[in-house]
Each structure stands twice: as structure tokens, then as C-alpha cells.
Amino acid sequence: MTLVRWEPFIGRNPWSGLxxxxxxMTSLFDEFSLGDEDTSxxxxxxxxxxxxxxxxxxxxxxxxxxxxxxxKVEMQNNILTVSGEKHSERKKDDRNIHVCERIYGxxxxxxxIPNHVKADSIKAEFKNxxxxxxxxxxxxxxxxxxxxxVH
Numbered sequence: 551m552t553l554v555r556w557e558p559f560i561g562r563n564p565w566s567g568l569x570x571x572x573x574x575m576t577s578l579f580d581e582f583s584l585g586d587e588d589t590s591x592x593x594x595x596x597x598x599x600x601x602x603x604x605x606x607x608x609x610x611x612x613x614x615x616x617x618x619x620x621x622k623v624e625m626q627n628n629i630l631t632v633s634g635e636k637h638s639e640r641k642k643d644d645r646n647i648h649v650c651e652r653i654y655g656x657x658x659x660x661x662x663i664p665n666h667v668k669a670d671s672i673k674a675e676f677k678n679x680x681x682x683x684x685x686x687x688x689x690x691x692x693x694x695x696x697x698x699x700v701h
Contacts, residue, residue: 593656594636594657595657596611596612596632596659598610598612598632598659604693606684607663607684607687608683608684608685609632609661609681609682609683610680611632611683613676613679613680613681614679615652615679616679620635620636621676621681623672623681625669625672628662628663629661630661630663630685631658631659631660632657632658632659632660632681632683633656633659635655635657636654636655636656636657663685666687667688668686668687671686672684672685
């Protein structure tokens with residue numbers, strides 16, 4: 551059996567140890583930009599929750615800072631797509647912005663929806679920065695209670 555000296559800051563994985571941490575931190579800082587609005591525009595992805603209830607599916611997406619006109623919802627070939635764009639509120643002026651952690655730009659989320667959804671009856675509501683979609687199920691897809699008779 552060969553003994554190998556353990557080096558906690560140097561690993562076989564290029565992302566492990568101190569050098570790996572340094573690479574991760576460098577890549578994170580490379581994503582931030584200070585000042586120039588054009589470099590702070592990224593693609594981003596809103597957080598989504600999908601819930602199934604007895605008679606419908608509910609899709610909720612967090613879209614803070616957007617207006618109704620900035621959001622587009624489409625259903626095609628059982629693919630539900632929510633897309634839009636968050637525009638910067640900053641104006642070109644002589645202010646020196648030191649930290650900007652807000653992300654602007656376009657987003658696009660798509661989800662495979664079961665065949666038993668009534669696509670023509672989908673309802674959308676946008677309130678307090680949350681988009682809620684109600685996708686009703688076809689009648690045959692709803693659970694049915696079957697009465698058990700005793701003889």
C-alpha cells in the first residue's frame with residue numbers, strides 16, 4: 551500500500567481546494583459590472599412553482615418589477631411558454647452607481663404540459679409581481695369518486 555500525502559488546497563478536481571474556490575470567485579466577480587448599463591443586461595430566469603390540484607394545474611411565476619405588457623404567455627403543442635423582458639429603470643445621467651445587483655433583460659421559460667389540459671380555457675392573472683396561470687383539466691382527467699355498494 552502506498553501512502554499519499556493529503557494536500558487540502560490542491561485537489562484532483564480543478565474546482566476543488568483553494569485554487570478551485572479562487573476560480574469560482576473570479577467567475578462570479580466577472581459577471582458583475584459597475585456603471586455601464588449595457589453590460590448589466592443578462593438573460594435571467596424567474597422562479598416558478600407548478601401545482602396539480604384535482605381539477606386544474608396552477609403555475610405561479612415570480613416576476614417582480616414587470617408590467618403586464620412585458621409578459622407573454624403561449625401554449626403550443628402542449629408546451630407552455632412564459633417569456634418577457636425586464637427593462638432597466640436607470641436613466642443615463644451623471645450618477646455614479648457603485649453597486650447594481652439587479653438583473654435586467656429577457657427571459658423565457660417553457661414547460662411540457664399534459665395532454666389533458668384545456669388549452670383554450672387557460673386563465674392568467676398578474677398581481678403584485680406574481681403571474682398565476684390556471685390550466686383546467688379535461689373532464690376525463692379529473693379524479694372520480696366511485697361509490698362502493700355493500701350487498
